[in-house]
Amino acid sequence: DAKTTQPPSMDCAEGRAANLPCNHSTISGNEYVYWYRQIHSQGPQYIIHGLKNNETNEMASLIITEDRKSSTLILPHATLRDTAVYYCIVRAYNNNDMRFGAGTRLTVKP
Amino acid sequence: KAGVTQTPRYLIKTRGQQVTLSCSPISGHRSVSWYQQTPGQGLQFLFEYFSETQRNKGNFPGRFSGRQFSNSRSEMNVSTLELGDSALYLCASSSQGATYEQYFGPGTRLTVT
Numbered sequence: 378d379a380k381t382t383q384p385p386s387m388d389c390a391e392g393r394a395a396n397l398p399c400n401h402s403t404i405s406g407n408e409y410v411y412w413y414r415q416i417h418s419q420g421p422q423y424i425i426h427g428l429k430n431n432e433t434n435e436m437a438s439l440i441i442t443e444d445r446k447s448s449t450l451i452l453p454h455a456t457l458r459d460t461a462v463y464y465c466i467v468r469a470y471n472n473n474d475m476r477f478g479a480g481t482r483l484t485v486k487p
Numbered sequence: 488k489a490g491v492t493q494t495p496r497y498l499i500k501t502r503g504q505q506v507t508l509s510c511s512p513i514s515g516h517r518s519v520s521w522y523q524q525t526p527g528q529g530l531q532f533l534f535e536y537f538s539e540t541q542r543n544k545g546n547f548p549g550r551f552s553g554r555q556f557s558n559s560r561s562e563m564n565v566s567t568l569e570l571g572d573s574a575l576y577l578c579a580s581s582s583q584g585a586t587y588e589q590y591f592g593p594g595t596r597l598t599v600t
Contacts, residue, residue, distance in 0.1 A: 473579075475522075477529055
């Protein structure tokens with residue numbers, strides 16, 4: 378079973394920041410937060426991951442609360458191509474058994 | 488660097504048959520994981536192979552099996568197909584590197600009639 382809770386859907390205006398929340402209140406000390414997205418039945422695409430510090434890469438930023446019980450994925454300037462289902466996953470660093478939840482369907486609107 | 492490739496991309500089988508799907512990981516990646524995606528159950532982990540050994544296994548019946556070859560290519564087999572096995576089967580590879588992120592292939596769409 379997935380160890381995360383995400384809103385089923387969100388809308389965002391093109392060019393604005395998209396902030397996608399994720400709750401993972403039972404996360405263990407050795408577990409990381411990973412984010413993937415899936416565009417229309419393609420294979421999921423890795424976005425970013427983190428342990429306890431905030432992380433940023435060319436795609437997004439990840440903000441993890443100090444107690445690590447929740448996080449937020451930020452797409453700074455959403456485009457129509459960012460419309461996808463976004464999955465937040467908690468997993469141990471070296472465990473490739475990823476338990477996907479239902480994810481958040483993000484729709485970016487013109 | 489080439490991505491993860493899966494063959495075939497589409498497959499139609501009838502109940503009771505068996506099927507073999509193939510996955511070629513990114514060059515240098517030694518871990519291959521398999522997932523099943525259906526509208527009702529979402530993405531579910533099947534199993535993971537690393538260096539020709541099954542390292543993790545999800546909660547699927549024994550009809551679902553896999554193997555990995557010395558070149559890291561992997562196959563999964565489903566025997567005695569059921570209608571409920573119709574799904575998108577995804578393969579993902581990862582390295583033993585620092586970040587352990589998985590890279591997914593485009594999937595094989597299996598339809599059981």
